[in-house]
Amino acid sequence: MKQQLIFVDKDYASLTAYLQSVPAKRALLVHGSSMLHLEVGQYLLHLPENLGIDVIEFTDFEPNPDIQSAIAGAVLCKTQGCDLILACGGGSAIDVAKCIRLFYEVDTSKPDFLQNLKPGTLPFVVIPTTAGTGSDSTHFAVVYQDGRKLSVAEPDNIPQAVVLDAATLVNLPLRQKRATYLDAMCHAIESYWSVHATAESRVYAREALRLLCAARLSYLQGNADVTVNMSMLMAAHYAGKAINISKTTAAHAMCYKLTSLFGVPHGQAAALCLSHLWPYMQNRLSAADAPTQQQLQENFAGIAAAMDCESVQEAIATFQQILKECKMDKLNRTDEETDDVIAALAGSVNVQRLQNHLLHLEAADFTCLYRAILKG
Ligand SMILES: [Zn+2]
The missing domain is CATH 3.40.50.1970 (Rossmann fold)
Incomplete structure (x- = not known):
């Protein structure tokens, strides 16, 4: 249709x-x-x-x-x-x-x-x-x-x-603008590296990332004009078209419990997960089999190029910097029962969504990732 x-x-x-x-x-x-x-x-x-x-x-x-x-x-x-x-x-x-x-x-x-x-x-x-x-x-x-x-x-x-x-x-609260911006960015990135990505979904994901990066400075500071706002609507629309084909992956599989436990906005929760997951994947590339390694390297490079970054490291750092600019890079919690909370989080990961994720991840990986997310 x-x-x-x-x-x-x-x-x-x-x-x-x-x-x-x-x-x-x-x-x-x-x-x-x-x-x-x-x-x-x-x-x-x-x-x-x-x-x-x-x-x-x-x-x-x-x-x-x-x-x-x-x-x-x-x-x-x-x-x-x-x-x-x-x-x-x-x-x-x-x-x-x-x-x-x-x-x-x-x-x-x-x-x-x-x-x-x-x-x-x-x-x-x-x-x-x-x-x-x-x-x-x-x-x-x-x-x-x-x-x-x-x-x-x-x-x-x-x-x-x-x-x-x-x-x-125009009058959308800034916090909501930032959280939804991060959601669209996660949709585009996760779509790009999903096992179900196609040439068509990657075109949408690239276009979404290009528009999001171009809108970043004005939109995230609340200074967007009509052109930037329209670009943002299109970026979110394209990122949606991308995940409509590829679905989301591990960051979204991990993020729902953060929202239900701590009331973190969905986009912030997904971005927090992705900001730790992406470097974690990058550091573990050598442990994957050769075809997976090659595929992920290509995907990461494609995402970095769409974000106008010269290297994958620069793209990861840029993504983490965007979270900081949004003041959404930390959960700001003081919880003493951290081990119980981490066990609850690691047990909550949506297994079905993980099937869309190229790199194999298991309970120990999620424990490690959530520990880092909670530490901030
Ligand atoms: Zn989402």
């Missing part, structure tokens, strides 16, 4: 033309509270008067959304007879909307409904309001079931259209 990118212009003419072409009578609008302060949010809320599209709002979900929220949204979508799903927000809003679209097709009262998902049929348009998760270009959604992370995936569950509006980033 070819996904359409809609670049917002001053009077929303491109978005209006697209919505009129759908065509739809009643939209389920999934959004978080931040949408209300955005001009595009006001545009969406006035669709009934301006385009004759009724709007049913759905806001009953939290960050790291529970699957029950998505089930409730799907029921609302059915009972209200919605024929279009719009999602405006960060990764949580878009992921909930993806699940609603899938759950709309099945009977969610059946206990095994998750095993019998079918492709979604409702038109689906998303407006990302952060630049990082890449959820607008992936076919998977992260929700939680009984506190456990669940990745809901269906090959065709990619939004048909993504609305890119640079104005959505």
